Amino acid sequence: MTSARLPGTSASTSAHTKLLDDRRFHVLLPDEDWGRLPLATWRRFSKRVADGDSVVYVGVVDEVSFSEIGWWFAQAVRMIGGPLPTGRDIGVPMIVTVTEDAATGGQTWTRICARKRGFPQVIHSAKRFAGPTGLEEYVGFGISMALRIAVEGETLTFRSAGYGLQLGRLWLPLPQWLTPGDLAVTHRDLGAGAFRFTLDVIHPRYGALIHQSALFRETVS
Template identity: 65%
Template structure:
């Protein structure tokens, strides 16, 4: 059922939204690393929308796993807006929207994971081209994580390098015992205008806390 619903959505490799060349992600990589990525990944991460413009990706979640500590972490994270997946259902549609945030000079990412029963989960975050690595993800309640991007096996990889809490004008680094561990997001092109999004959180003591994987393609506006 979920696959049928996804396939019925009109999709296109190119959006009709008004776009500008965007070198913000490319500037964070060496030319050699950027050159190792497939052309389709270049296109996805070189789109800068006009203010308020949005790109929509539609897909399906095909893997979600938690260990016991990961499940409790995801539930506890609801206190700061629920930035982590909380359900383990697979074979359900998912939507990602990317909106240009001109005020902050970044991108607002919204992820919608539908459920066969009940309301979908919606996760919001903002990617900002700031911080010690030049890229950070703000998840709400003053909490952000610095991200370092790299290329591994022709995929674009985002890895957390530290977490911080913003209190007014002050930014306080969070100690390791207050963080979930190492977060890695991988964007891998699959050809045919599709790509795989994979999220993993690994704790040095509790191991693989959460793993989620989904396949997406850009929707026709």
């Protein structure tokens, strides 16, 4: 399991240098909270590359579970690009690519999750430093999710703070019955270059819908 940087085809060698001065996530948190993060987590979320360059993390999915409603919901949202995991396979590779997007001032995240049979599932989304909370995740088809970040213990947590439909300059909140409920993503450093990513979707009425966990290990920082 590794992490690496993939340069864009037109960038110069000096432009490929990873800069640990990206404060876009930092400014969304009080300095005291940011300071509680492990150094390795701080480095990952302060790393900025040239426009079009990517940082790639490779890991293994070790936990997946769905309620019956959660599984059907994950299949249904394939109509808007499939932003949620759809398979139950564990022990399969997961690749996460973070690409700088100068046009929006944000990042494009691509998650590739292998399957034991058939082609991998590919999930695209864009993290934009905009919206009511200063951070949103855009999944396509005009649909985005506002996010609030926090430090819980030494874990960096991203929690949904409302879903909306973008129509030109208007952002229209989606009614609760059209949303999966509360979504939480965590990034927990495990030391020695390893970290754990988790995704949980919990509905206020139907409870836990989806859980996914993957273990990553860095060999290039």
